[in-house]
Amino acid sequence: MIEKLKIKKFSNNVNTPKSIITGGAGFIGSNLVDHLINIGHKVVVLDNFVSGKKSNLAQHKKKDLKIVKIDISKGKNLAKYFKGADYIFHLAALAQIIPSIKNPKKYYKNNVIGTLNVVEGAKKVKIKKLIYAASASCYGTPKSFPTSEKDKIDLRHPYAVTKFIGEEIVMRYASMFNMPNISLRFFNVYGPRLDILSQYSAVMGNFISQKKNKKPLTVVGDGKQTRDFIHVDDLVSALVKVIQSKSVNKIYNLGSGKRTSINTIAKLFGGKKKFIPFRPGEPKNSQANILKIKKEINWKPKISIEEGIKKLLKR
Numbered sequence: 017m018i019e020k021l022k023i024k025k026f027s028n029n030v031n032t033p034k035s036i037i038t039g040g041a042g043f044i045g046s047n048l049v050d051h052l053i054n055i056g057h058k059v060v061v062l063d064n065f066v067s068g069k070k071s072n073l074a075q076h077k078k079k080d081l082k083i084v085k086i087d088i089s090k091g092k093n094l095a096k097y098f099k100g101a102d103y104i105f106h107l108a109a110l111a112q113i114i115p116s117i118k119n120p121k122k123y124y125k126n127n128v129i130g131t132l133n134v135v136e137g138a139k140k141v142k143i144k145k146l147i148y149a150a151s152a153s154c155y156g157t158p159k160s161f162p163t164s165e166k167d168k169i170d171l172r173h174p175y176a177v178t179k180f181i182g183e184e185i186v187m188r189y190a191s192m193f194n195m196p197n198i199s200l201r202f203f204n205v206y207g208p209r210l211d212i213l214s215q216y217s218a219v220m221g222n223f224i225s226q227k228k229n230k231k232p233l234t235v236v237g238d239g240k241q242t243r244d245f246i247h248v249d250d251l252v253s254a255l256v257k258v259i260q261s262k263s264v265n266k267i268y269n270l271g272s273g274k275r276t277s278i279n280t281i282a283k284l285f286g287g288k289k290k291f292i293p294f295r296p297g298e299p300k301n302s303q304a305n306i307l308k309i310k311k312e313i314n315w316k317p318k319i320s321i322e323e324g325i326k327k328l329l330k331r
């Protein structure tokens with residue numbers, strides 16, 4: 017199923033929408049692939065499988081999904097993969113904080129040069145919309161809650177820097193070359209296929225694996241810190257609404273709009289807790305102001321944290 021640096025043409029109906037997803041074998045990307053195929057898109061995934069998995073996409077038929085194994089930070093001419101596409105979702109990135117501190121150059125090359133290659137390629141073809149997966153890490157340790165798109169940018173680690181430079185590139189290309197680009201600042205996304213095996217997994221991933229292995233849930237600090245958790249199904253529904261909307265050249269927060277403490281998450285998982293030292297540099301609280309996306313895109317999240325965790329634990 018994997019094709020190296022080569023795309024076969026879909027047997028094409030001109031009216032079938034075609035979407036490209038960079039990073040489509042990853043957690044969020046593969047959930048997006050499922051949904052787009054479900055609503056009738058033909059999908060091409062560009063992924064180098066550095067963290068993505070072939071098994072995340074194994075359920076799809078060749079007629080609906082093409083997979084190209086490629087490193088977008090090395091692929092010089094991505095335009096050839098984008099030809100005939102209506103939408104590009106650029107999700108490919110190295111996405112962990114601690115490794116980015118250990119290896120900033122690798123993160124810079126992968127996330128910044130990768131994004132530059134994607135917009136350069138997209139510039140050469142006519143697409144309806146390009147969506148960039150930006151990150152709420154650009155707000156660092158915010159001062160006001162819920163945090164809006166107009167709040168201060170406060171970059172605390174190389175991962176946040178590379179994702180923010182990526183957003184700047186995408187938005188500059190939108191204004192310089194009149195490209196239909198949108199940047200969405202994802203908050204804490206959770207749901208099926210979340211990475212639970214990495215030593216750098218975030219809280220939800222850790223809790224799932226600890227619960228599975230009947231270990232105590234490790235709570236950082238006093239557990240009173242909060243995060244804005246958005247279920248991947250809600251996030252994917254926002255991505256689809258964004259491509260259907262007329263909005264271009266805009267930045268939106270994408271979260272649940274609610275903040276939930278880690279102690280509350282632990283309680284919903286159930287079981288024993290083990291407190292571990294606070295990690296300096298991490299924000300105390302995080303909560304997205306989602307008024308802009310609600311109003312302009314006519315989207316709202318539907319899955320409560322209680323329901324989302326129940327779904328996760330049922331798997």
Ligand SMILES: NC(=O)c1ccc[n+]([C@@H]2O[C@H](COP(=O)([O-])OP(=O)(O)OC[C@H]3O[C@@H](n4cnc5c(N)ncnc54)[C@H](O)[C@@H]3O)[C@@H](O)[C@H]2O)c1
Nearest residue numbers: 039042043044063064065066067068087088108109202205
């Ligand atoms: N998960 C979250 O809570 C969250 C929050 C904010 C932003 N984001 C952003 O959303 C996107 C997806 O995140 P995710 O959680 O699904 O991570 P993930 O690691 O599961 O997915 C990233 C995918 O990109 C691929 N990839 C990485 N570098 C590549 C390259 N150079 N060429 C081709 N493919 C490459 C990986 O193999 C993987 O399939 C990322 O851009 C991330 O920065 C995620």
